[in-house]
């Protein structure tokens with residue numbers, strides 16, 4: 001059955017409205033300063049590779065477009081570092097929480113509610129960005145390539161695209177198959193979407209090999225592409241804000257764990273720049 005594009009994007013929006021990304025990263029009252037501080041602490045404790053990837057300080061005074069902010073942990077750090085920040089987010093509830101976060105910390109950004117597949121139409125004509133940043137977002141939209149193409153139109157030759165999409169050949173995909181797939185191999189394709197996020201039932205989650213990722217950013221020069229991030233904690237204690245590594249990760253020396261994260265991490269990090277157009281095109 002073919003699902004119409006409008007229904008698909010509505011399903012994605014509904015899913016992220018029901019439970020904005022990372023909303024349970026703190027048990028404190030949602031929307032308070034203490035809540036947002038704890039959300040940030042937990043996010044960068046569990047995903048410590050993010051600040052080095054985003055390079056927040058590098059974008060002081062630069063025009064940054066963030067696609068898919070969730071509840072705004074990276075966004076607030078771009079703003080604190082002095083970036084001139086625009087955010088496009090599909091989920092209104094997520095965007096509202098991000099706005100609240102900016103109010104709480106006295107920071108400023110331009111907030112746009114909309115579908116990043118048409119991001120170039122949401123931005124005033126002629127505006128360009130130095131950085132377009134999107135972490136863990138476009139693999140959830142029906143047509144990720146449309147996002148990349150639309151983003152490309154908002155970039156100049158020096159601009160940078162920093163993207164994270166999920167890695168097909170990852171420990172996480174293997175874990176999903178082992179945990180949920182063996183009983184019914186015919187369902188394998190839908191399983192990754194179902195179990196990719198904290199809340200089950202994500203309508204769309206694509207995963208990418210290196211070759212898939214290069215196709216996704218066709219028309220860009222890839223400056224860097226690597227994998228990172230294996231979640232090493234036991235799930236039930238983690239939900240109670242306790243951090244106990246699963247026994248086999250406890251047994252692994254740090255260096256081996258780092259090696260495994262680069263070989264089979266869930267996050268495929270991509271840094272790219274628009275490729276010069278062929279002469280005469």
Ligand SMILES: C[S@@+](CC[C@H](N)C(=O)[O-])C[C@H]1O[C@@H](n2cnc3c(N)ncnc32)[C@H](O)[C@@H]1O
Nearest residue numbers: 016021068069070089090091115116135137141
């Ligand atoms: C896994 S969360 C990541 C949020 C944030 N980047 C972070 O790292 O915490 C995915 C986010 O992408 C947003 N999203 C999904 N499809 C989108 C689209 N087509 N346009 C804009 N935002 C989208 C969702 O609403 C959700 O907030």
